[in-house]
Amino acid sequence: MKRVFNDLGRFILLSAFALTLSAAVLISYPMRDVKAYVEETKNSDGTYTYTDSDTNESVTSKWKDGYAEKYIGKEEAACVIETKSYYNVIDLYTTLDVARLGxxxxNSDKLKVKVMYRHENNYGLDNADTSSCWIITPDGKKLYKDIYGNRKEFNASTEQEILKTNKYEANGSYKIRLYTKKSGKYVFSYDALDHNGNVITTKTVKVVTKEDTDPIKEATFAGKRFYVSNVGKQKGLKTDLYNIKGGYNTKKSGKLKIVMNKGYKIKKIEMGYQHVERSKASTDDKWTNSFADVTWKTIKNGRKIKLNSENVYSYFDKYEKKSNEKAPGGYDIYSDENHGQISTTYIRVTYYDTKSKRTERTQLSINRNIK
Structure with a gap:
């Protein structure tokens, strides 16, 4: 069973950094990351293996682990942002060996920087969310990265190293906005500080600014556009697949066409469905629904596809039957039945960034009204 990390609203940059208490940079749209996707595989023993698509480096975690992606990822000290946009926000987090950032x-007045959010505390590891500090392997080891990107095991010895620069086990998180009107190349920098405010090291991020940062220029289904880049929207382009009374699509099939922006090459296009199924613990007398993993199949660009047509049942459907001598039939029955009106088909595009020399992945969706 495989899944790929995808987040259309937020993208992750500088993968060698870690989430909360570990070095990480997350990017909010319309900034774009320059890192490969990480694939998650659930193993038969209930553990999870995470593999970087470009380096093939992997790590196995005792359970689902958001930190694993950062642990195996390669540090990419570069990002692409969109000009004249106030949504270029970088999320920064300290590492275990760093007290705070500042x-x-x-390197230029043309690229403005503003701290939009700052949270700092010294609660210590006993009160921190340690699931975002390290990976716990099947044999119980705790693996983490320091501020320099070195992979280490958390133990008594490395804890003493951490306390030399982060005596109070402090941590911090920050939202930094970058803004510019001019396309070009810049450098964003910040310092990692110890508990006394001394500089441990300086981190730099190369920033490339351009009018359109979206790898996909537009996507059409049955001759109608269902996706357009942010710049395309600013120029007046619309998703006309839904541009009718009621704002829905009723087409069952048609040709799918993905048009990439300059500098991006399609490697693979996949179509996927997510089914609703009975939860594993369900019985005849008591059941609920749950979402299954998305099922994917490879398709060709410009070819005809058939959208998901199953009548989607709600995740919230449930039924329960209990004995009650006074009730009709001798049972209390409680049930909820919900029928979805929209069926969603997912489109996943794996592509190659010719500038960063990395394989990346993004996901779109096509919605169809179910009569």
């Missing part, structure tokens, strides 16, 4: 700056 001195956020750029």
């Amino acid at each position: 001195n956020f700056r750029t």
